[in-house]
Amino acid sequence: MLEKWLKEGFIRHKPDQLTVNQYEPGQGIPAHIDTHSAFEDEIISLSLGSEIIMDFKHPDGVTVPVMLPLRSLLVMTGESRYLWTHGITPRKFDTVQASKGHKSGIITGDVGDLTLSKRGIRTSFTFRKVRQTPCDCSYPLVCDSQMKEPPPSFPESDKEASQLEQKYVHQVYEEIAGHFSSTRHTPWPHIVEFLKALPSGSLVADVGCGNGKYLGINKELYMIGCDRSQNLVDICREKQYQAFVCDALSVPVRSGSCDACISIAVIHHFATAERRMAALQEIARLLRSGGKALIYVWAMEQEYQKKKSKYLRENKSNQGRQEISSDPSAQELFVEPVPDTGHQDSACSIPSINDFQKGRYHSREVANSMLPIHTNRTSFHSQDLLVPWHLKGNASKEKPTEPFGPAGTHDTGPVLHRYYHVFCEGELEAACQTLNNVSILQSYYDQGNWCVILQKA
Ligand SMILES: O=C(O)CCC(=O)C(=O)O
Ligand SMILES: [Fe+2]
Structure with a gap:
């Protein structure tokens, strides 16, 4: 036979x-x-x-x-x-x-x-x-021959969260900085609009400024950028922008000194609700009375009001794979057979303000459950996950390459994974409502992101 x-x-x-x-x-x-x-x-x-x-x-x-x-x-x-x-x-x-x-x-x-x-x-x-x-x-993430250490799981303590961010956010951005920057050239219109509407002479902090995409949008502003990645800050400096390295949980800028702040696609990299809250509070601290902050985080809902986000729409090769059931327990399946605990709820649960204040809100209740690896350009099945980045070398010389790669294909470059907590509808607002001396001026959905404009009392 x-x-x-x-x-x-x-x-x-x-x-x-x-x-x-x-x-x-x-x-x-x-x-x-x-x-x-x-x-x-x-x-x-x-x-x-x-x-x-x-x-x-x-x-x-x-x-x-x-x-x-x-x-x-x-x-x-x-x-x-x-x-x-x-x-x-x-x-x-x-x-x-x-x-x-x-x-x-x-x-x-x-x-x-x-x-x-x-x-x-x-x-x-x-x-x-x-x-x-x-x-x-x-x-490599499911290969016992290549696994140098156990795959990351949901953090249970602040220390674990900080270690997870270190390895699956900071180190990754440091490594992908060049390639990342080559894919980040188009400013998003609503963010441009926010910056252009600020009075000239405003002092504006961009917390998590990346490659400085927003630092030069409005020449009438005095903008300073900060980012956890030295390599990204270096890219900003090459463009003659003011930028420095710091952690978003502790920005070395005097309280109440900024007329405005922006923080675009940053808060979703913090691995516990408490740390995300602390990052928001830190932005609020920088604002002067009456100052405004614009915050963007990635949304769990990549299809909103019947419209798919750009992120989903750019999936070129997902045909042939049918989504028959989205079994939440499948998140644990990339390692060894594990009984279905039924605990991992992929649905969004909006925490109450009370939950935030008591530090009770954890999106995961299961100890030691592995973080699922997201398939790019598909909808999310979990709020906490690892998002693959297909690294291409020599990014500065070549024309920009697609970091997410078409879903289902695996090209030759190394694949790095970034940790994300994707926000559910209402979650960002609920978190902002607990901030001291801050009110929410506006909240909206923009291309797969939840966004708020805050104002300091
Ligand atoms: O029963 C089968 O067809 C598959 C069995 C199997 O997956 C295994 O033994 O590893
Ligand atoms: Fe088998």
Whole structure:
């Protein structure tokens, strides 16, 4: 059989290991990725005795149920072998496509075309090739050969949060600064409008100024930028802007000295609600009485009032991947089979002001749960996540390259991950309402971001 499959091109390498599993109706196998370091790329499974639905899950939460018919051969290679988990839900019936009979393939969510199929006893023959050298696949975050340390989990203390930010925000920006800057050239209109409306001579701080995109918008202002990344600050200085390195939690500027502040796409990099609050409070501290601040954070809702954000619209290659169910438990699936705790709620819960004041609000209640890795240009399934950055070298010389890469593709450059807490509708406002001596002048949604304009009393 193996010879035949080789000859017919189903497989390229001859397996040397076989596992036989028998499933009674009602039995299954937890979602898992076969250990990278133990086996080569191709893993194949022959189904005998009964058909079954196998669920494939991407770490971003997308689930794809696949029908494995009687006497079929499943071939897992590349992304499906290394990145997606596979598993069989323990149950006695499967939901299958009525029109396709019992043909292999993805089960779509078309409710009009679904029917139940009773499971019989299934015996599977899983063939693998034992790996002799460490795995060097392109999915280092789920690869036990390449994992130098355990993947990051939700921070439980301020110290853990600060370490997470250090590694998954500060260090990453330091490394991607050049490439990042080459992709940040277009100022957003509403931010330009805010800056242009300020009286000439205003002293304005840009907290988390990045490459200084907003520092030169209005020449009538005296703008100072600060950022945690030395490399980004250097880029600002090359453009002759005033900028310095500092942490947004402690900006070395006298209280009440700024006529206005902006903080664009910064607060979402703080890893606890308390730290996000502290960052907002620090911005408020800088403002003089009557001074205004404009804050932008990334929104969980990338589709708002029936309109997809630019971030989603720029997904060029997401066809063929169907989002059938967004199972929140899938967030933990990129490592080892873990029972579905049902705790990780991907839905937004807006904390009450009371919760903020008592420091009670944590978007996660589960200890030690791993941070999911987001698939770029897709909707969010979790508020706290890691967003991949596809680093391209020599960014300054080449024409700007796409940092997010088309979804589902994996190019050659290294992939770095930045931590984000994406905000739900109302969350930024709720946080701002607890600030001392500050009122919310305006709040709005702008291209996938939640935004507020604050005023100091
Ligand atoms: O039963 C199957 O087809 C798959 C079994 C499996 O995933 C495994 O043994 O790792
Ligand atoms: Fe497996």
